[in-house]
Every structure is written in structure tokens, then in C-alpha cells.
Amino acid sequence: MVGVDVAVRRQGPDVVSPNLNFALTPMNLCSRWCRYVEVDQDHGGEFFYYFIESENNPAEDPLLLWLTGGPRCSAFSGLVFEIGPLKFVAAEYNGSLPSLVYHPYSWTKIANVIFLDSPLGSGFSYSRKYEGYDANDTIWSEQAYKFLIQWLVEHPQFISNPLYIAGDSYAGKIVPMVAKRILDGIDEGKEPLLNLQGYIIGNPATGGKVDKNSKISYAHSMGIISDDFFEMIQKSCSGQAYENPTTSQCQMYLNSFTNCYVYALAYYWANNDIVRTALNVKKETIKEWVRCNIYLPYTKELKSNIKYHFSLLQRGYRALVYSGDHDLVVPFSGTKQWIKSLNSSIMEGWRSWHVGGQVAGYTMTYSNNLTFATVKGAGHTAPEYQPQECLAMIMRWISGELL
Incomplete structure (x- = not known):
């Protein structure tokens, strides 16, 4: 893998202008690596990723692999619109490069996060042969697992960190598949042995008709x-x-x-030559970055992923399932139905959880180590709408506290 080290610094509300070092202000926020990992040798396919170290204790804090839904929406969306340490300045586009500011409710407060452009064709991930873009649920999950193994081989200092697989929307189908593949690798004794602790899915698709x-x-x-x-x-x-x-x-x-979302600033930013140089994007691989690539072939062959939840939870792995309670794409009522179908007894009944003395949502905990939480006032990508509440939620859950 060839890449550049990208430093991010902050100073109050000062804006971020991307350059080769992302040097912003005197205070170093975190270090990022933006690189490629080959996941399809036959077709020359490589996943692009953004790695952001924890702002707390990178050596001991959890490692979180983040998958964005779609399928084929870029992980950059999760980085700047949901759980990353940067966000765009909300302003009308004036022809100049969009500016970024520090996001105080980033999940990098407590975790090292890999934002992975997957499957191939998402964000800056590419295939040299068109056949490599012919993906499905199984291919996506297998290649994500292959990526993670290779990444940890090259970054052995993170092998012992608690590992969580996370994602939202359509990635809610894929996250449990990746976690189950990791479990299979552990059972097979595949090196390196990953320290999987659980998985996190937000407003998740399951593939079942209950979602729709x-x-x-x-x-x-x-x-x-x-x-x-x-x-x-x-x-x-x-x-x-x-x-x-x-x-x-x-x-x-x-x-x-029908729902439409406009994220115009991300398009201008990610298609800027200076930005691409800073991110070490390989020339002639992706002509135009798009937030969600809907034109490449993808087969949604998995009808339901409930069996993966069963397998993981029966082995004692933890799960956090959260839903914005104003989501019409994957309503929380449908999520509650498939969780109920797991037939696990209730450890803690339905109750409110709070942030700053205010109701942040409602939660329920099950005997199979699954926690379900709604996020009050949040839409389909809950951290985008209620970032402070979602950070409090993930901090409490990671630490083993009740919400």
C-alpha cells in the first residue's frame, strides 16, 4: 500500500482548507491515512479507505470498521456527515473550495475508525476490469473481510484492540455478514486472530419484507x-x-x-485536484467522485440476514442497533419486529435514555447482548441529525454502561 499521512488540526471555528498536509491550526486533532488495499487480484480491484486515529488513546481504544450503505455510497459520507471529526461549513456554493470545520461529536473521541469505500465502485475504490464491479452481498462482505485481514497485517499495532464492525442503512445487511466471517476465521485459526467484540448497525436494512x-x-x-x-x-x-x-x-x-438527499458540497470537494492529491487518490482510476454510485451492477441476493444475528449473538458477541425515530427509509417499527423475532428475553424493559437532562430516545436491552435504541428527532442517518446524542449513546455502549 502506498499512501500519505494527513494531519488534521483545529482552532475553534476556523475552516479547513485541504492541502498536502491538511495543516489547519496549532492543535493536532488526529492523524489520518488515506490509502488502498487490494481485494480482488483477478480484476485489479482496490478498496480506498480513510483511517482516523482515536483522539483519546489510539493504542488501547477500539478499532471500528465503518461501512456506508447504498449499496455503493462512499464512506466519505459517513466521515463528514455522520461520525467523523470534520464537517462542511453550511454555506451556498460560491465556486471556491468548500470549507471544513472540526466536528466536536465525532466517534473518534473514543475509537480508531476506518471509513471504507466499499464495495468496488464506491467513492475512490476501483477495479481495473469492469467485471470487478459486478458485486453482491456475499462479495461485498468477503472483500471487506479480506481488506480487514490485510489492513491488520500491515498495522499489527491494532490487532489487540477491541474490534467492532459498524455501518448504517443497507450496510445493516452487510455488517453482520462481515462479523460472522470474522467469527468463522477465528474458529478456523486464521491469522491474525481478530479481537472481535461485537457490531453496531444504525437504521439498518435486514433484507426482510418487514423493513419495506x-x-x-x-x-x-x-x-x-x-x-x-x-x-x-x-x-x-x-x-x-x-x-x-x-x-x-x-x-x-x-x-x-421517494426520498432525495442533496450533498452538493461533498461533490465539489472530492473532485478537486488538490484534495485528490492530498488523499493520494490514484490518477485515472475514478474520473468523477459521486456520493452514491447507482449505475454499477449490484445483486441484493440476501433475502434476510437474521441468521447472522442469531449466530453472532448466540456466541456472546455484543450488538447495538439504533434507529432515528423519524426515519421513513427503514422505520424503527420494522426494526423492532425483526429484533423481536430473535426470541430473546428482555433484560431491561422499554425506557427513555437521556443526554443533558433531556430525553434522547428510548431503549431496550435483551439477554442475548443486544441493545436497541431509538434516537429522538433523527432521520435515516441518525448521527447526521442528532450527533451529540449519538456520541453519548456509542460512548456508553462501548464502555458497557446502560444507555
Whole structure:
């Protein structure tokens, strides 16, 4: 792997202008490595990643591998919009390079974080042969595992750190698959032996029909759609709207549930030549960076990942499942249903959890080491909307405290 060391510093609200060193202010925030790891030798495929050390104690703090959903949304989105130490200055684009500021609620407060552009075709990850872009759930999880093994071989100082696999949205399907693959490697005695402790998924897709069909009832319960409209959907779709849109009328009603997000500043920033040089992006690999690459082939072959949850939880691994309670993409009501299907007894019943004396959401803990939490007022990517609350949540959970 060939890469550059990128330093990030902060000084109050001062902005960050990317250069070869990302030198910002006198106070050193963290060090970052932006590099490639080969995961597909046959097709010349390499994953690009951003590694950010913990601001606390890198030698002992957990190592967290972050996967962004989509599939094929760049991990840079998770870095600057969700859990990383930098965020864009909210301002209208004026033709100059967008500015970044320090994000005080970064998960790097307590963990070393690898933000991984995966699968191939996401962010700056690339394949020299087009066939390498033909991905599915299994390929993604296997290549993520291969990446992690290779990364730890080259960074042995982190092998003993507690390891957590994390991600949100569609990555909620993949995270348990990667964790299970790690477990299989441990059972096989594959070196290096990873210190897996558990996994973290936010607003997670599971692949089951419960994710999709819960959208209608959730929108109705939140007052987003009227009683009349809800009844029309139920009648025309036979109660199985997303799973089985049996009529054209049913399909027409479903068009009301289209969501669009605009992250224009990230496009201008990531496609700047100075930025690409600083990140050590290989020339002629990715012509234009896009936040989510929807045009490359991807097969969603996994219908449900419940079996992976069963396997991991039965072996004693910890799990944190969190959901923004204003998410219409993967409503928390559907997440609660599949968690219930795991048939684990309740250790601590439904209650509120708090940050700064205010209700931050609701939580429940199960005997299988799974903690479920809602984040009050948060949408599909919960840390983007409620960063302070989500940092408090992850800090408490990592340390073994009750939320």
C-alpha cells in the first residue's frame, strides 16, 4: 500500500482548507491515512479507505470498521456527515473550495475508525476490469473481510484492540455478514486472530419484507399520510405494499415514498485536484467522485440476514442497533419486529435514555447482548441529525454502561 499521512488540526471555528498536509491550526486533532488495499487480484480491484486515529488513546481504544450503505455510497459520507471529526461549513456554493470545520461529536473521541469505500465502485475504490464491479452481498462482505485481514497485517499495532464492525442503512445487511466471517476465521485459526467484540448497525436494512412494509404504517402513525390515503394503500396493496405491489394502482400510491438527499458540497470537494492529491487518490482510476454510485451492477441476493444475528449473538458477541425515530427509509417499527423475532428475553424493559437532562430516545436491552435504541428527532442517518446524542449513546455502549 502506498499512501500519505494527513494531519488534521483545529482552532475553534476556523475552516479547513485541504492541502498536502491538511495543516489547519496549532492543535493536532488526529492523524489520518488515506490509502488502498487490494481485494480482488483477478480484476485489479482496490478498496480506498480513510483511517482516523482515536483522539483519546489510539493504542488501547477500539478499532471500528465503518461501512456506508447504498449499496455503493462512499464512506466519505459517513466521515463528514455522520461520525467523523470534520464537517462542511453550511454555506451556498460560491465556486471556491468548500470549507471544513472540526466536528466536536465525532466517534473518534473514543475509537480508531476506518471509513471504507466499499464495495468496488464506491467513492475512490476501483477495479481495473469492469467485471470487478459486478458485486453482491456475499462479495461485498468477503472483500471487506479480506481488506480487514490485510489492513491488520500491515498495522499489527491494532490487532489487540477491541474490534467492532459498524455501518448504517443497507450496510445493516452487510455488517453482520462481515462479523460472522470474522467469527468463522477465528474458529478456523486464521491469522491474525481478530479481537472481535461485537457490531453496531444504525437504521439498518435486514433484507426482510418487514423493513419495506413497515413504511406505510409508520408514515400513517406519524401523521405523514392521511387516514384515507392509508386505507387506500391497504385496500389496493392487500397489506403487503412494498413486498407485493400487485396492481398498478398500488404501485402508483407507492410513488409517494421517494426520498432525495442533496450533498452538493461533498461533490465539489472530492473532485478537486488538490484534495485528490492530498488523499493520494490514484490518477485515472475514478474520473468523477459521486456520493452514491447507482449505475454499477449490484445483486441484493440476501433475502434476510437474521441468521447472522442469531449466530453472532448466540456466541456472546455484543450488538447495538439504533434507529432515528423519524426515519421513513427503514422505520424503527420494522426494526423492532425483526429484533423481536430473535426470541430473546428482555433484560431491561422499554425506557427513555437521556443526554443533558433531556430525553434522547428510548431503549431496550435483551439477554442475548443486544441493545436497541431509538434516537429522538433523527432521520435515516441518525448521527447526521442528532450527533451529540449519538456520541453519548456509542460512548456508553462501548464502555458497557446502560444507555
